[in-house]
Amino acid sequence: MWTYETSVVWTEEKKGETHAGGKPPIEVATPPEFGGPPNIWTPEDLLTSSAASCIMTSTLFFAEKAGIEMRSYMSNASGVMEKTPNGLAITRITVEVAITLVDASQEAAIRKAVDRAERTCPISKSLRCPVEVKLHINGNQETS
Amino acid sequence: MWTYETSVVWTEEKKGETHAGGKPPIEVATPPEFGGPPNIWTPEDLLTSSAASCIMTSTLFFAEKAGIEMRSYMSNASGVMEKTPNGLAITRITVEVAITLVDASQEAAIRKAVDRAERTCPISKSLRCPVEVKLHINGNQETS
DSSP, X not given: OEEEEEEEEEEETTEEEEEOTTSOOEEEEOOGGGTOOSSSBOHHHHHHHHXXXXXXXXXXXXXXXXXXXXXXXXXXXXXXXEEETTEXXXXXXXXXXEEEESSGGGHHHHHHHHHHHHHHOHHHXXXXXXXXXXXXXXXXXXXX | OEEEEEEEEEEETTEEEEEOTTSOOEEEEOOGGGTOOSSSBOHHHHHXXXXXXXXXXHXXXXXXXXXXXXXEEEEEEEEEEEEETTEEEEEEEEEEEEEEESSGGGHHHHHHXXXXXXXXXXXXXXXXXXXEEEEEEEOOOOOO
16 A cells, blocks of 8 residues: 655635655646646646546566567657536546557557556556557667 | 546657646656656546535635635545456546635525535536535634
């Protein structure tokens, strides 16, 4: 069992700050579409990034286990919030992952690693909605 | 329907950075207990803060609607991750909220507002596990 402790302090209007031990604080706010200010992380953004960063850390875990070397990994995620019979909720998160490999022959192996990440990520397991991963392997013309 | 878009870029080892439009980037990493470095936000921290900050923004919403003025609001949250039959998952989040009111006679009203926040917070509705709020109203000896 592991426990993750964070705090939130209201600062002014629709804004606050969240802390986690010695980690850099993050300013948080109500989303603009619900009366909050622009350009501040919202609870919905944090949830989307939580899922997307868990897909990354899980992929790193399975890639390392399989001896796969990545040149780059990036993802774009979108979390959709909708009215449901149960109230407002995030109903799906899609994570589009783009990976460049050092060795293009490891494509099948990295696909397997990302698939395992998608199936076992603890954040996805904690959500009611599906977290769908779409994987794109970039061609690698570079020689190094 | 609202969409929240973020991205994650792997930087090195077990670390990456998450972005959301023009918002300040957040460094993210695998938790230390799973081989990551210390003092960096993890997916589990972000999930816990997502729930806790949603309780704050929802409370601000219902407090404003009810004409309640708060002097301060802060919360400590803990997210518990455990092995479940379905794999590792967050199994409960507890948010301890401490509020100081400007007008102590609004205690019943703020309790109602926090209760509504607990029941309707969209992040809680998106999670499989319960998000429990424990509310403490601070005494207010100050005169202002």
